[in-house]
């Protein structure tokens with residue numbers, strides 16, 4: 490096992506800056522995910538850890554060891570690719586044994602290690618099958634077994650589930666987590682699927698255009714997004730452009746442009762909230778499940794009258810689009826109580842609880 494330190498790493502391909510000023514500390518035994526849209530630099534970073542690419546600048550360390558220019562075969566990392574990269578006409582056993590044969594392991598120990606790992610991925614009865622005769626999920630297990638059999642210090646998984654259907658993906662998620670806990674192996678998982686990242690990871694790094702915008706636990710990333718890109722990429726969110734009016738004790742008062750008029754909102758100034766050094770544009774963020782719908786006018790802060798524009802029924806959840814003045818708010822309510830009787834055209838009041846809102850910086854598309 491090993492910790493990984495990415496120290497001020499940059500990777501340029503000609504004029505394209507695929508990864509810029511990246512600093513990450515991945516702990517020993519951690520399940521760490523790189524999350525972001527296509528082309529944001531996830532795979533490039535993974536490949537620099539595997540040694541398939543060398544950084545243009547910066548240092549990659551495993552533990553305290555400088556690995557920046559060490560070739561891949563000397564790194565002791567196991568990698569699983571999106572397309573599995575198996576040998577289709579070889580048996581499952583031979584595919585898994587390949588890395589051990591390259592390492593010239595004796596036949597007795599080789600057999601023991603392959604059989605042991607095949608049992609771990611629950612493929613022991615398929616050892617003699619040709620890989621081309623296996624299902625997608627089974628092939629993915631062979632790819633995992635092949636990566637694990639060399640007993641790597643670090644396991645690198647590049648979108649390993651993207652070729653599987655939804656049900657199999659769910660099964661394989663649990664399988665990967667079980668194996669990771671079993672082997673207690675430092676694992677980096679690359680995905681653009683936010684629910685996969687939130688449900689599997691100890692911590693997540695969110696990337697866009699080669700820049701890492703935030704590193705945190707799934708709950709930090711979801712509940713305390715660092716900026717509008719992270720907030721918008723993970724889950725649904727309402728983002729309203731705001732200007733700070735004043736800060737008084739535990740409240741930040743902000744002005745939201747609401748069509749022709751403007752509204753004042755009071756946001757609780759939690760420790761992780763607005764920082765006064767944020768100089769650029771700001772947005773107020775609130776998750777759709779944090780907004781309350783009221784059927785009558787009620788005394789209190791941050792309550793606005795609105796009209797329901799759209800109701801979408803999802804069984805346990807009901808998604809409601811409310812217009813209040815010039816603003817449109819997405820509200821997700823549980824299918825119970827008042828929300829059951831709501832329909833387009835109804836008049837309602839929406840409450841934006843002060844402790845559920847955050848004031849976050851607006852970043853440009855390129856992260857600057």
Ligand SMILES: Nc1ncnc2c1ncn2[C@@H]1O[C@H](COP(=O)(O)OP(=O)(O)OP(=O)(O)O)[C@@H](O)[C@H]1O
Pocket residue numbers: 502505506507525526527528529530531532533534681
């Ligand atoms: N070998 C290469 N030569 C030139 N440009 C590259 C190369 N590899 C990646 N890039 C560019 O670097 C940027 C980051 O690519 P990367 O593959 O790391 O993104 P990604 O987040 O893994 O995307 P995806 O989810 O689509 O795989 C992209 O703009 C890509 O076009």
